[in-house]
Amino acid sequence: MTKNILIAFPVACAIMIGMIGCNEPLAFDKKREISVVTREAGSGTRGAFVELTGILVKVDGKKKDNTTKEALTIDGTQAVMSNVSGNEYAIGYISLGSLNASVKAISVNGVTPSATTVKDATYPIARPFNIAVKDSVSPLAQDFINFILSDAGQKVVEENGYVSVVQGNTYEPTKLSGKIVIAGSSSVSPVMEKLKEAYLALNPNVEIEIQTNDSSAGMVAAKEGTCDIGMASRELKESEATDLHAIVIARDGIAIIVNNKNPLKNITMTTLREVYMGAIRSWEAVVE
């Protein structure tokens, strides 16, 4: 009995080590199923991705996120990246600012995702972060906007993984005091919080209140004057643009990522949509 165990133990160990060793995969096999990786419901990145790619369908005020039910659901940008870097057959999406060499970002409609292509709006999966104000802006709110558009403000934007839009403006604190109310998009509010912190460090007598709801509510509030500045993570609609004028404070790009072993370099928007909606299941239809 004892002898058997003494033999069995090393054998078991060898099998275990073999299991680990054999995980080194062979060449990329096009016939394999695509492991679609998505973010959890409620995530801002997922919200932007499904909206920009048309996976989110809106009919008569109803919204339906048509992301395939087979998609692996993973919480957090880092977790998506580590999953894609460990799975040759995975495809995922992350905010462009978080991209690193562990995964490969592919072009969409032939455009490489980069700060430049996001800035000039040629990369299709990108959106502007807008703030909207009425023509009569309070001096204090105008001062805050000046700060956002200055090099110091745009640096805050870049530090948080977004793409800056303007360069060359300088900002001098004006020592104003009072209160600014900002309302709108939950996608814009995280970077707005950071801008607020940086601004308050320079102007300690100012109070800023940020109300987070959504782009449309922010625009309505700005129009009605219940807030000084509205935030929108999209272009303004025509009806909104009559009373408000929009200022782009940053742009946000979403990179489509695959494993480094994947030969895929480019994907069309249509194919991407079909992959995420479950119409295309195998890499064969995607990789030529």
Next chain:
Amino acid sequence: MEGVFLIAALTSILSVFLICLFLFVNGIPGMAKIGVFNFLLGTEWAPTDSPASFGIFPMILGSLYVTAGAIIIGVSIGLFTAIFLAKFCPERIHRVLKPAVDILAGIPSVVYGFFGIVVMVPFVRNYFGGSGSSILTASVLLGIMILPTIIGVAESAIRAVPESYYEGALALGATHERGVFFAVLPAATSGIMAGVVLGIGRAIGETMAVILVAGNQARMPTGVLGGIRTLTANIVLEMGYAADLHREALIATGVVLFVFILMINLLFSLLKRRQAR
């Protein structure tokens, strides 16, 4: 001095009470708003659509499937290990094996999850197909995780059987194996069952390891190589961004999980009482 002990004792009771209160006060209204049947038996989980659907039936099934898989693997291996440790193992090996099993219990679950995602998921993907994040992977991983619980309780249950049972069997001409399996083991059944129930409790409540290897798809199970979302994973995944009814639905998911755990604990104490008798 007695007061200090009393306060210490009350702390834990108070904690249980407060957690119950929090769960039910926050979870029940949400469940009522969604509708108890829509919530428990709905198969569609789409919290960000409008109108949103909050059906957690896929997650209830997910938790049950993964736990059942873990029990199949954990109990078959764990029970034989316990029998071996109690009745077959030479003292020399026992000295090594027992601490090794105990170490297994001390490994943090996120480390199990990491092992799962780095070793088991690619293994399943390369040799069985699919994406690798599946019911199978999660079951095997959980099966390993509940081993120490089952082994520990089952071994002490077997050791608690009076030696006279075994000696009696031998005296009647039974071999060592026969004596262990047909005289000792039946006498230890309720103790072993208690170990299994504890294992179920651990498997159903496990979160971190499962979230990393199960795929977390919120839809009805499609097979052992398809992924699944468990109740615990559903809460952890979406809590960070959830607001309003979505948030309440997640707390209500916690209520369902809590009820499951209560039932399991009740079962455990019933078995314990039967063993004591």
